[in-house]
Structure formats: structure tokens, C-alpha cells
Amino acid sequence: MEVILGVSNRHVHLTEEDYKTLFGDEPLGVVKELVQPGQFSSDKQVAIKTEKRTMEKVRVLGPLRSYTQVEVSKTDSFALGINPPIRNSGDLEGSAVVTIVGPLGEVTKPCAIIANRHLHISPEQRVANGLVGVDKVKVKINSEKATIFEDVWIKESPDYTLELHIDTDDGNGSLAKTGDMVEIIRY
């Protein structure tokens, strides 16, 4: 079974409340539709600020969500001087405190995580690919630095379509890039 790969650079999800603090009443515009239906790269960027450093031009993804979350790589976390936990999206237990800086204001809260590798899938695709009752899979990257990623979480929703998400550390280490077809291996 092969699926398309998306390598996620550091990015931010915002609640409506935090969005208003950062950008006021300006609408959140679409720059590019993402593979997951309804999700988009927006026309808004923020800075991520810690005591150690400020990272400029971090993209806000849309639409707005019920939680504010900053997704970084381990490499980013060293640069920022924070120690975010490895989490599935939306699970902010123990997340690292950062300040999100927009043109109109700032938000400081525990919201930074390193996202688990995960496979987006619809219920129908899960059935069709024999992955019902399976929580995790492995993924094989065939490249000059061939790599097997274990503990890849399956995330099912009627709103999802088949796509594997990894971060830039995993992508760059294995020489994999957005749009590559990668191999799913069952446990």
C-alpha cells in the first residue's frame, strides 16, 4: 500500500479568540488548499518567541480550530530553547510555553508540540485498505538514506483523505519530500 507524503514545516493553528488577539477583524485568507479537504495554508504569518530566540514568518494554517497549537520539529525546539512533548494534534498535555506574535498582539500559552507521525485516512479508505482495528503502522521511505518510521498513528475522520504527515526532521533525514509516494507496512 502506497500513500502520498506531506512534510510539515513548523506551523500554527489558532482559535478564533487568539486569532482576533493577533490579527483583529482581518479575514483569514486562503493562499493554498492542502491535501486534507477544507484545510489551507493561509495568508497570515506569525513569529514564535521564546526567551532564547524569535522565529519569524511561521505560517498560520486554516481554518480556525478549537485549540491553539504550534507544531515544531526537534531541530526547531533546540533553536527555540524549549522541550515540547511528542503529541498527536490537539493533545496539548505538557506542551511547551511559547509566545505567538501577530501584528496586533501576542498570545503566550502552553501550546507547542512536536507532532507524532500520522496517517490521515477516511473510514472508507480504512476499510478498503484493511486497517480497521489497527492503531499504528510503519512507513518505509525508499531513498539514498532509506528509513523505516515506526509508531505512525492512524487518524481517521470522514473529513480526511489518505495522506502521511511527517515533520521536516524526519523528511530531511530520510530525504523524503512532499508529494513522494511512500510505503505503508503493517505491524
Add this chain to the structure above:
Amino acid sequence: MEVILGVSNRHVHLTEEDYKTLFGDEPLGVVKELVQPGQFSSDKQVAIKTEKRTMEKVRVLGPLRSYTQVEVSKTDSFALGINPPIRNSGDLEGSAVVTIVGPLGEVTKPCAIIANRHLHISPEQRVANGLVGVDKVKVKINSEKATIFEDVWIKESPDYTLELHIDTDDGNGSLAKTGDMVEIIRY
């Protein structure tokens, strides 16, 4: 079989000629002995310059060698705007052109590579661990982002001792760090 891990940050090896261009007659001092016998982190740093960017404070490793080589990660290569090949150390075929900047001069030449994952081993250790006649192994990283690295080259020399070298992309992606014990898996 378990071996100790060394995660290599970007670094530079220099010939005596290039060293003199950059630093003149100043001696190359030892800051810290590395795991490989005779190798050391030196008291000298250079900048790596490309058309796109300059990376400051890149460590020179000693002793001096018969070739000048800049080892970067894929992440570094994006920042620098270069496309270095994946190579074993000392194989500079197709390497990317960068400028190495020292306090007294600069050297511009094709010398930048992304190093293959590799296992240092002595002839005796190779025999003792049943790895004679084997070119490559796999390595398992047990972490919250468990990973198997394939195509890990075995580098044998009487001057080496057992140690696995990976770069910061592989280290950060798999949450592995210098000093970890990691598992060698045979093909």
C-alpha cells in the same frame, strides 16, 4: 548488538594547505577528544558561505586531513541553498561548492557533502561481532519516534573503535542523541 551513538552537527575537515590559508601559522588546538581515537573537536571555527546565506561558528575537527570537506545536514543544505550529494567521508565526487571563511582568508571549492550514516569499527571488533564480509547494517532507534535507519555503512580501520555516526536530521527526527546506546540489526 548495541553500540554508542554520536550525532554529528555540521563540521569541517581541512587540509594543511587550506588550514594555512584560513588560519596561517596558528596551531590547531584540541578542545575535546572525540570517541574515535586521535580525532578531536578543535579550538577553531569557520563560517560557511554561499550565495544564499552564511552560517557562522562551524567547528573544525582535527587532526588535519588529506582532503577538505564540509559535512552538513539536508536541513543545512536548504538553508545554504546548495544540493550536496550523500557521500562517505572522503568521497567528494559531485560535492557542492561552498566558501569556507577563516580569520585570515577564504577557500572556495567543491567540498560539501551530506555524510552517509556509518558505523566505525576496528578489524578486531568486526570479527568479534560477526560483521566480516558485511558492507551495511540497519540501526534501530528506540524512542517515542522509533526509527530504523537502513544503509548504514561499515567503516573499518585499525584507527577506529565501535561508534555509530548519524547527522542532526536523523538524530532529531528519531529523538536520538550522542551517548545513546542503539541497536545494530543485520540484513
